[in-house]
Amino acid sequence: MxxxxxxxxxxxxxxxxxxxxxxxxxxxxxxxxxxxxxxxxxxxxxxxxxxxxxxxxxxxxxxxxxxxxxxxxxxxxxxxxxxxxxxxxxxxxxxxxxxxxxxxxxxxxxxxxxxxxxxxxxxxxxxxxxxxxxxxxxxxxxxxxxxxxxxxxxxxxxxxxxxxxxxxxxxxxxxxxxxxxxxxxxxxxxxxxxxxxxLRDRMAFIENNEMLNDLPWIATDPKSKKINTNDLIDIWAETKVDRFGINHTKKTEWIEENINSEEGKQYLECWDIMRSFKDRNWPVWIESYLKLRDFYAMLQMNRGNTTSCIQILQSNLLWSTVAGFDNSVNSTTQIHNLASAWFQLGQQTNDKTAYANSRAIYEKLISKVTTKDPILPISYYSLGVLALQLEDKKSATQNFSKARALAVDLDQLQIVDKIDDELLKNLKIN
Structure with missing residues (x-):
């Protein structure tokens, strides 16, 4: 808090x-x-x-x-x-x-x-x-x-x-x-x-006054609830296709059948709390607040406060998925940023688990979006950078090649330039 x-x-x-x-x-x-x-x-x-x-x-x-x-x-x-x-x-x-x-x-x-x-x-x-x-x-x-x-x-x-x-x-x-x-x-x-x-003043005001008594699970101390991000991305992807509409019962049945982790069960607890509201009218500032928190999280990552960034991005993703605010903050960008935060934590601490979390999120995101999604080239590029960090040049080359082909198709020239720099400077590929 x-x-x-x-x-x-x-x-x-x-x-x-x-x-x-x-x-x-x-x-x-x-x-x-x-x-x-x-x-x-x-x-x-x-x-x-x-x-x-x-x-x-x-x-x-x-x-x-x-x-x-x-x-x-x-x-x-x-x-x-x-x-x-x-x-x-x-x-x-x-x-x-x-x-x-x-x-x-x-x-x-x-x-x-x-x-x-x-x-x-x-x-x-x-x-x-x-x-x-x-x-x-x-x-x-x-x-x-x-x-x-x-x-x-x-x-x-x-x-x-x-x-x-x-x-x-x-x-x-x-x-x-x-x-x-x-x-x-x-x-x-x-x-x-x-x-x-x-930004912290606004977050403190909102959490300590506007939502503390009415939406306490949103402002929960992140240490008390750990989110399995892979599970959450699965749930987000199922929700995104809008197969269930607003039928929470069917969504819950799908989650119970497909999500088995303890973290997934905690997610269901959050969902149940939301479903218990008799008045489903969320405050009109909710989505603007999510955007502010997302910006604050990225600011924390730029300042090197990576753990704080991860906690905020995870809770934002949980919140937007539970409440159906997928459009408030671009979820694919948010998921990519979360993977990047784990990568940065790995660089800071030389923690292999952090690198593994980063790779898992990038790969999960890639598996859940279409081939025309603009997040794909940068995700493959990020996997290439991660592979370089781990001195896996073969995997780096493969991911850079995929990223380059997709970036060309999607006319993302800046990414093409970045990939060419990596191929030339770090992998010495002409």
Whole structure:
């Protein structure tokens, strides 16, 4: 369980535990999610799944009879929309109007700055910074918005009965993750510790407040439950083909017939807990939280905290498989990252078991995906690198050759270049 020592986080103890959202919040989120899918100006899809920026959601408000904005604010928003669209793509002028809309909303109309409406305008400003390549402004806007929302969550300003609470948590998780990725790209001084602290704060808040009492098995100390990753990948693959739909009984029967390990039985215990919920409506921020944890795990691996990375990735894979959130974080990438983490642990400790775990996961993943899956070339390449580490040049050559052929078929030229480098430098193959 994550703990924080700073004064800000200590205030979280006074925040009431998570209460399931009202029906109004559920309906609102469905409408909100629909608008995100339909808008073509939503944020760009980025690495580790589908980190989708929600800044475009404001556009749906402008043309609806239930438009929550005043006439004056709507006027500025429409001007901004016209400047960035209709063939103009004048993002600088659009930025000017969105900033004015934000000022009018804040100063003239005293709009609640914690509302989805106001934060939506802020995200439109961020979107213009992104289009204008004003990365410093974009990074600062993301950080300021996320910190503002999070501090109000910590202090309990956003009450449990606020129908927008879950949406604001979701927005905070999305924005802080996007900020973290920008910080990673910029690599400014102390960026690693700054990003780690911010993400860890969110994880501590979620686990110690929002899910501790309602979903305790998700936040279980990883030392108390060991996951057999091969079993879990088998279960994931069976679930992925959607042969069973939502029939949990058939899924459970398949698992009981095919999974015999003690770890598999623990998986069933988790599944049974999930199935016992009378209300199957998960918090709307669940998938954004999984994405944040996935990014945090990879950050830990880059910092050399490989054991922590493995624990987080395994629990994420368990969680997404049990709950059916396969699309929240690209599972094939997640499984590959888990194998890579075991490989790194082997390098750090010279542990043959870690290398064996890495190979087993790579091979299991290869056996479960189609020949057109883009994860295949990099998986074979990774097996080749692993074989080189173990001084098995024959196996390395075979895996590199398979990886190269698949990479050529799938037009993955970067992987082809990497493989050629390995063949030339390490295996001396012309």
């Amino acid at each position: 994550l703990k924080r020592t700073n004064k800000l986080y200590q205030l979280a103890k006074s925040v009431s535990r998570y209460v399931p959202p009202s029906q109004r919040a559920i309906i609102q989120h469905k409408e909100y999610a629909k608008s995100k899918r339909q808008s073509d100006v939503l944020g760009k899809i980025v690495r580790y799944g589908a980190f989708t920026l929600v800044s475009g959601s404001i556009l749906m408000y402008l043309w609806q009879p239930w438009n929550p904005y005043s006439k004056e604010v709507s006027k500025e928003l429409r001007k901004g929309l016209w400047e960035e669209r209709d063939g103009n793509e004048d993002y600088l002028n659009a930025l000017k109007y969105y900033l004015k809309a934000m000022k009018v909303a804040k100063e003239n109309e005293h709009m609640d700055q914690l509302s989805m409406q106001y934060t939506g305008i802020v995200l439109k400003v961020a979107e213009m910074y992104q289009n204008l390549k004003m990365i410093e402004n974009l990074t600062a806007t993301y950080y300021n918005l996320s910190t503002f929302i999070f501090e109000n969550l910590i202090h309990g300003t956003i009450k449990d009965d606020n129908p927008e609470k879950e949406l604001l948590i979701d927005r905070d998780l999305i924005v802080i993750t996007r900020w973290a990725m920008l910080m990673q790209n910029a690599k400014s001084k102390n960026w690693v510790s700054d990003v780690s602290n911010e």
